Amino acid sequence: MDDVTETDADVPWALPSPWRDARVAVVVPTYNEAGNIGDLTARVLALGLPNLRLVIADDDSPDGTGLLADDLAKHANEDGRDRMVVLHRTVKEGIGRAHIAGMKEALARGDEYVVQMDGDLSHRPEYIPHLLGTILATRAGLVIGSRYVVGGSLSTHWGRHRRLLSRFAGRYVNAILHLSVRDPTGGFKIWRRDVLEGIGLDAIRSDGYSFQVEMNYRCKQLGHAIVELPIHFEERAAGSSKISFAVQLESMLTPLALRFGRAGRR
Template sequence: MPSQPTPPDQPSSEPVHVTPSPVALPAPWSGSRVTVVVPTYDEAANLPRLVAQLMALDLPELRVVVVDDNSPDGTGEIADKLAVEHRGRISVVHRTTKDGLGRAYVAGMTHALDEGAEFVVQMDADLSHPVGYVPQLLGTLHSTNADVVIGSRYVPGGSLSERWGLRRRLLSGWANTYVKTLLAMPVRDVTAGFKIWRSSALRVLDLPGIESTGYAFQVEMHYRAFRRGQKMMEIPIHFEDRVEGESKLDAAVALEAALRPLRLRRAEQRRP
């Protein structure tokens, strides 16, 4: 059964945050076939830095799948060059239509599974998810036999960037409270986008059947895992704010995020 949460969801407001150095994992954990799926749209300034940090981790079997939605700033071309530079460790999925974060993740995860990944990491391309947590996510998955480990802003020790203003903090906190109340889901950070999955868990979730296109994709993935009895763990992370580029959150995405939980609850209640 999923781990039980502890209330409430208020992030830490301490002014100084230092992302820990990556933990050193023992063999055979360090040799796990891990694939990081990174959706991109206009992330030309951030993608090379992210890839360099991922390649520097002491995880020799780590791979990266970049899913680019035909970025006009040339992110797709940069991804192709990085794939040549790190031959065999980076692959690129080029999509001609920008139809949402959820569809990009489904494409990338499907590609990772087809390539034989044992574990799949989700993370943003904008450097808001510190790469140093990846080994900790993997180690927690191994040591707890969890199906998914979530990098959480809202468990004790988790925190948000000091650059987040009060309005953004309140909106994030309200979204988590709203979704958890509606879906009765024992996860503190239900909108989290930084996590690691076992490949077996992803296959059970029926990726082709995922309906959410925007940020509600994160909620739908968590809810499907919860309803299917998967073991869900959360570890604290510090969530950084992007420095380069612009947020992809707009009114349409926010509306889907508000309405999708209602549809998810009805759909799961009808599920045999």
């Protein structure tokens, strides 16, 4: 497969009916993403998927992201279609908890497929139809937008140290958990509803970015196929990264806990 270029990714797949009519929720955790939320919302809701719902899970952002999202939702829902939901979480518990809150909301509303993506526009919304088409075509339990399969790529703004750290994290996870996934820490994904129900979101223990690894592991434990789709990963459009030392430490310990501790026994 040829490398995914910026032009390619800016053109969403035109899915045939009934695929484009699937009920899809796009879950986006936010914390201080006021500079990105408007562009992200416009691009997600412009994808031509009539039954798509955007679920924002905001962790009480000091910069007013949640209030901006409320205004955007009011406009998006003017026709009564309930296309955008905003969850206001009063405690900042980590991106994993925010994802779970958004996923539960999507399942409660009857959505059939759930997309995870970051709120900083490092994940291009235009890939969402690619993810949906792939999971429908393959019947995989999970499709990951992958930086590290053939055709995937990283922003040129990523320095050598950051690239090496990301690669090491993937190899570390695979060495312990044997996931056979090239991008096990990636956060741009689509899930089937029945897979999320089988995993049991209340049983997930990870709070930070290791949530991605734990969810992959649970999916594989249940015997579901995991497919990777090449994407181009952008540098964030605005704002700053929220990865703390505590989050990095959790990411190092979680694979060991899943493999050898009680967290790994279902």
